[in-house]
Structure formats: C-alpha cells, structure tokens
Amino acid sequence: MAGFRSLAPKTRNLVVAGGLSAFVLGVYYYTMRAVGGTDELQVAIDKFEEMKKKDGGNSSNAGS
Secondary structure (H helix, E strand, C coil): CHHHHCCCHHHHHHHHHHHHHHHHHHHHHHHHHHHHCCCHHHHHHHHHHHHHHHHCCHHHHCCC
C-alpha cells in the first residue's frame, strides 16, 4: 500500500473511482443475470390476463 500513498491525489481519486465503478457494475451485472434468468412474475401476469380474457371480463363488470 505504500505505492498507493505515493500517488498524486487526483490519481488516487481516479484509482478509487475506477475500483468503485468496477464493483458497482459487477454487482449490477450479477444481479441482472440472477434476476433476469427466469421471469416467473411476468409469466404469472400473462396467465392471469389470458384467463381474464377467456372469462370475457364478466367478473370485472359485475360490480359496475
């Protein structure tokens, strides 16, 4: 770490900013890969909408 302290303040800031940016982008990429793999919620919503269309919308108009 002695080499890091000998750098100019601007250079040190750039090194820290680069490291933090790499970390944030890595976490974002990992999260999007983990979440985006299966879209179970969207499939459930699509099934619900399809059932609603097959029902003819009778249940939604019954209260009006």
